[in-house]
Amino acid sequence: MREINKEKALVVFSGGQDSTTCLYWAKQMFKEVSALTFIYGQKHIQEVDAAERIARQAGVHWDKMDVSFIAHLGRNSLTDSTMEMDQMQPVGGVPNTFVPGRNLFFLSVAAVYARERGISHIVTGVGETDFSGYPDCRDAFIKSLNVSLNLAMDEQFVIHTPLMWIDKAETWAMADRLGVFDIVRNETLTCYNGIKGDGCGHCPACRLRREGLEKYLATKNHG
Amino acid sequence: MREINKEKALVVFSGGQDSTTCLYWAKQMFKEVSALTFIYGQKHIQEVDAAERIARQAGVHWDKMDVSFIAHLGRNSLTDSTMEMDQMQPVGGVPNTFVPGRNLFFLSVAAVYARERGISHIVTGVGETDFSGYPDCRDAFIKSLNVSLNLAMDEQFVIHTPLMWIDKAETWAMADRLGVFDIVRNETLTCYNGIKGDGCGHCPACRLRREGLEKYLATKNHG
Numbered sequence: 001m002r003e004i005n006k007e008k009a010l011v012v013f014s015g016g017q018d019s020t021t022c023l024y025w026a027k028q029m030f031k032e033v034s035a036l037t038f039i040y041g042q043k044h045i046q047e048v049d050a051a052e053r054i055a056r057q058a059g060v061h062w063d064k065m066d067v068s069f070i071a072h073l074g075r076n077s078l079t080d081s082t083m084e085m086d087q088m089q090p091v092g093g094v095p096n097t098f099v100p101g102r103n104l105f106f107l108s109v110a111a112v113y114a115r116e117r118g119i120s121h122i123v124t125g126v127g128e129t130d131f132s133g134y135p136d137c138r139d140a141f142i143k144s145l146n147v148s149l150n151l152a153m154d155e156q157f158v159i160h161t162p163l164m165w166i167d168k169a170e171t172w173a174m175a176d177r178l179g180v181f182d183i184v185r186n187e188t189l190t191c192y193n194g195i196k197g198d199g200c201g202h203c204p205a206c207r208l209r210r211e212g213l214e215k216y217l218a219t220k221n222h223g
Numbered sequence: 224m225r226e227i228n229k230e231k232a233l234v235v236f237s238g239g240q241d242s243t244t245c246l247y248w249a250k251q252m253f254k255e256v257s258a259l260t261f262i263y264g265q266k267h268i269q270e271v272d273a274a275e276r277i278a279r280q281a282g283v284h285w286d287k288m289d290v291s292f293i294a295h296l297g298r299n300s301l302t303d304s305t306m307e308m309d310q311m312q313p314v315g316g317v318p319n320t321f322v323p324g325r326n327l328f329f330l331s332v333a334a335v336y337a338r339e340r341g342i343s344h345i346v347t348g349v350g351e352t353d354f355s356g357y358p359d360c361r362d363a364f365i366k367s368l369n370v371s372l373n374l375a376m377d378e379q380f381v382i383h384t385p386l387m388w389i390d391k392a393e394t395w396a397m398a399d400r401l402g403v404f405d406i407v408r409n410e411t412l413t414c415y416n417g418i419k420g421d422g423c424g425h426c427p428a429c430r431l432r433r434e435g436l437e438k439y440l441a442t443k444n445h446g
Contacts, residue, residue: 069292073335100335104375108331112296112323141374148371151364152327 004156007031009121010114012038012106013062015051016190017209018125018163021171023058024178025162026123034061036113038106041071050189050196057183065113070105103136104145111149111157120157127163129170139164168212169219176220185213227379230254232344233337235261235329236285238274239413240432241348241386244394246281247401248385249346257284259336261329264294273412273419280406288336293328326359327368334372334380343380350386352393362387391435392442399443408436 009026013019013035026033035058037051048064055062103126110122126137135141139161146159163171175184190209191199199206232249236242236258249256258278260271271287278285326349333345349360358364362384369382386394398407414422414429422429 067292069290069332070335073332073339100338101331101372101375104331104371108324108327109292109296112293115323116296135377136375138374141371144367144371144374148327148364148367149324151361151367152324152359154358 004120005118008119009033009123010119011035011123012110013051015054017184017188020054020184020188021175022123022125022162024180037064039066041068046194047189054187101136123160125163129167169215172213172216227343228341231342232256232346233342234258234346235333236274238277240407240411243277243407243411244398245346245348245385247403260287262289264291269417270412277410346383348386352390392438395436395439
């Protein structure tokens with residue numbers, strides 16, 4: 001086992017609300033933060049541009065990696081343009097935006113990337129609270145994979161999931177505490193239709209984001 | 224969790240001695256066997272041709288998948304033609320043919336592939352006995368990853384490692400018991416210099432294979 005490097009962290013970074021909040025969380029926790037954005041046949045390449053812009057604005061090292069092979073492994077709507085985005089009704093318990101084991105691949109690639117650069121800490125914005133049927137967002141999976149990655153490469157990675165047990169409203173609160181509420185609100189891209197900030201307003205991602213925002217603002221104003 | 228399908232198995236298949244022995248082991252254990260060969264920037268594309276030929280001769284379904292992205296994740300001699308193949312001296316305990324987490328990616332991709340086809344059983348020829356410093360060949364890693372894969376996709380995969388605790392001589396004995404000694408000896412490609420059967424004779428893979436073969440034949444003739 002290599003020694004753990006306590007100063008550096010790598011954030012799995014999409015440029016959305018969750019991973020941007022995680023990026024600023026990591027900046028507070030570690031001396032040197034890198035952000036890694038995965039390209040995997042997203043319909044909206046502006047997601048990658050948004051990610052780069054946000055990372056550069058945050059003053060962290062930014063990199064992208066093409067993992068579009070995962071789009072060919074299983075049929076799914078996030079990468080298959082023949083399927084409708086907003087048909088999010090779960091089929092067999094899992095929404096059709098499901099890329100099987102997406103976080104398995106993201107975190108595995110992130111670990112190899114981190115290893116090459118002497119980084120031990122890996123940060124991801126996955127969470128169970130607004131759990132939408134994705135098994136690879138669960139805490140048990142992340143912890144199991146952490147062990148698997150350490151065994152696979154004889155390393156001592158530590159995967160951090162600052163949003164695991166908080167909901168969208170609490171994620172807005174975290175961004176506010178970190179002093180980046182406006183950046184997260186205006187610069188991040190969560191919308192399935194590729195519109196940054198408040199987005200299209202009607203896709204499931206926009207609805208979830210807005211409901212959390214309204215809940216947080218209501219709490220803040222009356223708190 | 225889906226129900227487990229007891230009839231179908233997928234073999235991670237390189238066309239070498241180990242995975243060919245596993246292929247015939249699987250044919251004896253399961254009704255329907257598929258073989259999946261990974262392409263990842265091997266110097267010797269004849270490995271893929273050999274794999275296809277052996278699989279077709281065995282009468283199993285064969286498929287290949289391009290995972291050459293893994294070659295770009297870390298620097299290593301199996302895919303980087305600027306490094307010498309036969310310099311296998313471990314550096315920091317791990318030989319320079321090490322693709323970090325190679326089996327992590329192979330088995331993860333195999334699991335997604337298997338899931339799409341209703342296959343629960345996955346067979347791989349990794350083993351600890353002729354352990355050459357690769358952490359991702361260890362039993363603890365394979366078992367940990369098995370759990371991670373099941374959690375990632377809410378499935379019940381079962382990873383089989385028929386060669387985990389046997390050495391090369393015992394692998395030859397297994398091939399013989401399965402009635403495929405000649406096929407394994409003459410058709411498989413293990414040699415780092417891309418020569419099938421007994422190979423170039425001087426690379427580390429050929430030496431390991433020959434030593435096992437001589438040991439097995441000595442035991443057999445005097446047993």
